[in-house]
Amino acid sequence: MGNEASTPIDDGVRPATLKRRDLESVASYILKKNARRIVVLTGAGISTSAGIPDFRSPDTGIYSNLAHLDLPDPEAVFSINFFRENPVPFYTLARELYPGRYRPTIAHSFITLLHRKDRLLKLFTQNIDCLERAAGVPGDKIIEAHGSFASQHCIDCKSEYPDDLIREAVEKGHVPHCLTPQCNGLVKPDIVFFGEALPADFFSNRELPAEADLCIVMGTSLTVQPFASLPSFCRDETPRVLINMERVGGLGSRADDVLLLGDCDAGVRKLAQALGWLEELEALWEETNPDKEARKRETAPKKTRDEQLHDEVDRLTADIDRALHLSSSHQDRVRGHLAKENDNNKQPTGEQDDKTLRSNAGGSEQGGLGHVYPHLDKKSAL
Secondary structure, X not given: OOOOOOOOOOOOOOOOOOOXXXXXXXXXXHHHOOOOOXXXXXXXXXXXXHOOOOOOOOOOOHHHHHOOOOOOOHXXXXXXXXXXXXXXXXXXXXXXXXXXXXOOOHHHHHHHHHHHOOOEEEEEEOOOOOHHHHHOOOHHHEEEOOEEEEEEEEOOOOOEOOHHHHHHHHHHOOOOEOOOOOOOOEEEEEEOOEOOOOXXXXXXXXXXXXXXXXXXXXXXXXXXXXXXXXXXXXXXXXXXXXXXXXXXXXXXXXXOEEEEEOXXXXXXXXXXXXXXXXXXXXXXXXXXXXXXXXXXXXXXXXXXXXXXXXXXXXXXXHHHHHHOOOOOHXXXXXXXXXXXXXXXXXXXXHHHHHHHHHHHHHXXXXXXOOOOOOOOOHHHOO
């Protein structure tokens, strides 16, 4: 799975499902065959136009920027072992990536439009930025293969941590700790770090593309396993559409594969135009525009790559400096939150307390992040 031949079929081969291998035929198939089980697979390429850099691009990628900071290597920022030793670099980066700082792209809104038209079976995403949720895709329609900022837990006892407290911690550059008595472990968003298992719902839904009547792949290199294997689960007669800067993952090798190479936002606009949905899509995307100032920023001249890189390094370096001089205000707020919890819910003490902690820790193993899967190397995450 996931290693199909990358040579396209001869142009003379007749598709089994589509009339032709073009967007017009895809649009006709969606509308006339009433496709309502569409699976969408996305990667970092659908978020770059929102201003979020991908991970591995030279000069502008996240890893490239982090290389200018004091890390053993850029990927260490997403290493669970390094996080245990020094969580400050991750929370410095988290401040830049945390949900609420970026507007969803029109590609995200296209996925929302599929949902509103009751045509979206499931979205599988490699992204951790939560822009799909911000665009209006319901959480139960999303499989976040590499986790996301949508929730957070203690890395030791697995207790959930309040959304408002972690948002405050991230904004102030603080490192949050578990609120469970006698634990005080580090809290981490439920992003899959190197050395951690992928979420259980990824594996339980992994073969869902086999039930799809259409698969749309956008903005991904399809090089990271096991996510890269998903398109190969589609039935041979199921059309697969690639909207991407380049051909990836053997897409184009089947008779009903359609390739639209180029910018993701431009590609979804072309598909929406062919479907007669473009005006509706633009209106839906406009709903995500927070204010008029956002429109001004979007039309302002874009900075050069060197200017963007310089600004990013300056910002991250300044955040590191702030994070290393933590104030006590957040910890005071955490203690107040804990005291309030203690008043409302009497905590067991002594031997009962120890038993409660063991029960909480054991119970978490039945959740998504507690499941144990075979060891995954670095290429199995982010």
